[in-house]
Amino acid sequence: MQKRILIVEDEPAIRDMVSFALRKGEYDPVHAGDAREAQAAIADRVPDLILLDWMLPGTSGLELARRWRKESLTREIPIIMLTARGEENDRVGGLEAGVDDYVVKPFSARELLARIRAVLRRSREDDEDGSVGVGPLRIDGAAHRVFAQVDGGDQPVQIGPTEYRLLHFFMTHPERVYSRTQLLDHVWGGSVYVEERTVDVHIRRLRKTLEPHRLDGMVQTVRGAGYRFSASLAA
The missing domain is CATH 3.40.50.2300 (Response regulator)
Incomplete structure (x- = not known):
């Protein structure tokens, strides 16, 4: 179709x-x-x-x-x-x-x-992405949904498509630091021209998405290097 x-x-x-x-x-x-x-x-x-x-x-x-x-x-x-x-x-x-x-x-x-x-x-x-979990966050790949375990129960996370892709990449590659260029290559695709500033915008949107569940600290800025996703909630 x-x-x-x-x-x-x-x-x-x-x-x-x-x-x-x-x-x-x-x-x-x-x-x-x-x-x-x-x-x-x-x-x-x-x-x-x-x-x-x-x-x-x-x-x-x-x-x-x-x-x-x-x-x-x-x-x-x-x-x-x-x-x-x-x-x-x-x-x-x-x-x-x-x-x-x-x-x-x-x-x-x-x-x-x-x-x-x-x-x-x-x-x-x-x-096509599978399911993955890191700390209190879980992605159900089949349902294309994200859940946060807060106060002993799963809460659905309302997330947009680009933030979903970014979060899925982070969750399948936790505790590693990625530069903006690397994130553009992995999440957006190296053949597509997108400005590096775009990464910062979507990082902010991802943090805002996770903030109501008190999990925005999982997306961490590594000064001078890029971004890291960690099960630790350190800012």
């Missing part, structure tokens, strides 16, 4: 161009011009990936991304932000809102398809 990709974009010319590229890439594109149409499309059938424009009427793409990362139906759907905002602070803002990647306008169909394939490939790799 073709992968369904939801295009949330209010400019018809861009929607048509992206749809044409997706059909050439053998994907199944679905259109939405605003937040209401996007919600209706998701309710009809959950897409495999969302292409989300930053500037939308009524509700911005950033607000939508934050909302979807909080809802169980959409939490694990990969999101690529389409934006004319190419400044670093804008890109970081999008990542912090919960998107998995971004493409700056104007972009080529070739670049867009490469980004989509990379994000979907990482998502498939997540599905």
Whole structure:
């Protein structure tokens, strides 16, 4: 079955161009011009990936991304932000809102398809990952869920797809220090261009995810070297 990709974009010319590229890439594109149409499309059938424009009427793409990362139906759907905002602070803002990647306008169909394939490939790799446990944290690979053992019971951890990949890598390689470049290679893939600053953003998001369970101290900064994941809760 073709992968369904939801295009949330209010400019018809861009929607048509992206749809044409997706059909050439053998994907199944679905259109939405605003937040209401996007919600209706998701309710009809959950897409495999969302292409989300930053500037939308009524509700911005950033607000939508934050909302979807909080809802169980959409939490694990990969999101690529389409934006004319190419400044670093804008890109970081999008990542912090919960998107998995971004493409700056104007972009080529070739670049867009490469980004989509990379994000979907990482998502498939997540599905194939097995279960693992470190200290009070446990990943159920088959269910694609994370649990924290707190006060004698398992509590589900609400986590986005990129943070899931990062956490899974850390938990399968605990007590070792990895530089930003190494994490980019292992988690994002060496063939995909992503800035090193992206790692810092997702580390913050992972810590924020673990904070309600008092486990954010497991993700440790090693000054001048990178990051380490440890069963110890040392800051």
